[in-house]
Amino acid sequence: MNWFILLPFFSWGLEQVDAFNIAPQNVVKQRKIPSNQMLKLQNAFGSKRIQLQTSKSTTTQLNLDLNPPIIAGGAVALFGIWLYIDGYDARERNRQNKEYEAQVKAIEEERARLAYIKPKDYWTEDELKQYDGSLENDPEQNGPILMAANGKVFNVYKGRNFYGPGGEYQNFAGRDATRLLAKTQVEEESEEEMKKPLNMGQRATLQGWMWTLESKYDIVGELEGFDSDTTSTKAVMTSDDEVVPPPQMPF
Incomplete structure (x- = not known):
């Protein structure tokens, strides 16, 4: 008024x-x-x-x-x-809220500009390692952070607090995190664990993660050589280094 x-x-x-x-x-x-x-x-x-x-x-x-x-x-x-x-008082609060929203929007736009990376068809695992958000690869802590999951590559810079240095999921950044996500664990798998295909419950968990990632982060390409059956870019091996055919899943 x-x-x-x-x-x-x-x-x-x-x-x-x-x-x-x-x-x-x-x-x-x-x-x-x-x-x-x-x-x-x-x-x-x-x-x-x-x-x-x-x-x-x-x-x-x-x-x-x-x-x-x-x-x-x-x-x-x-x-x-x-x-x-x-x-x-109400008008003053509205004015302050609008100013705050404008400031937040400007900050988000600047973050998006600094963390932008051009999408491409396929990324190799070696390329992902260059964008793990570490201080070595990103001293300013403003760049992109790439993570692969179920064959898709995401730029998860918006979750820098989780995937950056000191974050809860920093071990997922700059790599294919499919199996760790499916098992809901951040520790590396042992050699024996890596040889075992994911079970139905783990695959269901992976799909839940995929829904979250796809709704929250930008997809910038696909992971080269990813096998959706083995959920890996590598063939599942036996202790005798014999290639085992991918398991046939019921769905």
Whole structure:
């Protein structure tokens, strides 16, 4: 609300003042005053004369115009002023919120600009290692962070607190994290564990991770050589280094 909104209230109140001449008169006070005196009172608008006339044997009457429209107009104007003053805190909070939102948006846009990486069809695992978010590869801590999951490569820079140095999932960055995500673990698999295909429960967990990643981060390509059956870029090997065919999953 601003003062322009209040102008109609003031205008209406002033218009009611012009009706002063047609207002009824009410006796509001009586008192004795010395004889042979006359006091004439002129109101601010010059439209009505209030008189005190006395003689030795008379009682003076003060006739004062009480105009209901004037009172109503003034009340409306005062109410408008009260609304304006009362709403100041809310307007100030809205202004501060808009300023804060603009600042946050500017920061996010700058982060996106610094962490942008051009998408391409395929990424190798060696290429992913260059974008692990480490201080060695990203001293300013503003660049992209790449992570592969189920054959897709994501730029997870928005989750730098999780995937950057010291983050809970920093071991997922700059690599294919498919199997670790499926097993919900951050420690490296042992050689024996790596030889075992994912079970149905682990694959279901992986799909849950994929839904989260796809809804939150940018996909910048696919992982070269990824096998969706073995969930790896490498063939599953036996202890005798014999290639084992990918397991046939029921779905």
